[in-house]
Amino acid sequence: MANPLKCDLCPKPATVHLTQIVNNKVHKVDLCEECAQAKGVTDPSGFSLADLLLKASLNPEPVAAGVRCEQCGFTQADFKKHGRFGCPHCYETFRGVVEPMLEGMHKGSEHKGKVPRRAIERRSLYERLTKLELDLTEAIKTERYEDAARCRDEINQVKQAFGQTPAR
Numbered sequence: 001m002a003n004p005l006k007c008d009l010c011p012k013p014a015t016v017h018l019t020q021i022v023n024n025k026v027h028k029v030d031l032c033e034e035c036a037q038a039k040g041v042t043d044p045s046g047f048s049l050a051d052l053l054l055k056a057s058l059n060p061e062p063v064a065a066g067v068r069c070e071q072c073g074f075t076q077a078d079f080k081k082h083g084r085f086g087c088p089h090c091y092e093t094f095r096g097v098v099e100p101m102l103e104g105m106h107k108g109s110e111h112k113g114k115v116p117r118r119a120i121e122r123r124s125l126y127e128r129l130t131k132l133e134l135d136l137t138e139a140i141k142t143e144r145y146e147d148a149a150r151c152r153d154e155i156n157q158v159k160q161a162f163g164q165t166p167a168r
């Protein structure tokens with residue numbers, strides 16, 4: 001049997017599960033009965049998911065209420081009201097609010113994304129080719145001709161893997 005979800009605000013089991021979709025982004029909050037009542041979840045007119053997320057986050061760097069984004073003028077109150085930021089610079093301005101919130105929702109606060117396997121392979125080959133070319137130059141400078149020949153052969157192999165014409 002799966003472990004029951006815990007309340008996002010306290011260690012009790014969550015019995016109230018909220019989902020809000022803003023600009024095609026899903027935000028979920030799990031609360032116990034007591035926290036749900038305390039946060040006004042049962043009163044739709046007084047409930048804001050953004051406000052709950054801000055209160056739920058443990059801010060190691062609290063953001064002062066008077067802080068404004070230098071680019072767009074957005075405040076923390078604007079974020080609470082709209083559930084989104086005004087510009088990309090807001091993420092830096094309100095880092096103390098955003099990072100704990102993201103870490104609570106996701107595996108981390110940095111977007112890693114997906115990289116196609118072929119792109120990783122090409123980059124690896126390119127890095128290998130660059131290192132071999134540096135090694136070749138150094139071997140020629142220091143008159144280590146056997147090492148230079150080995151580097152040249154490896155460079156040719158890497159270039160063939162790239163689909164380039166090998167050097168002679």
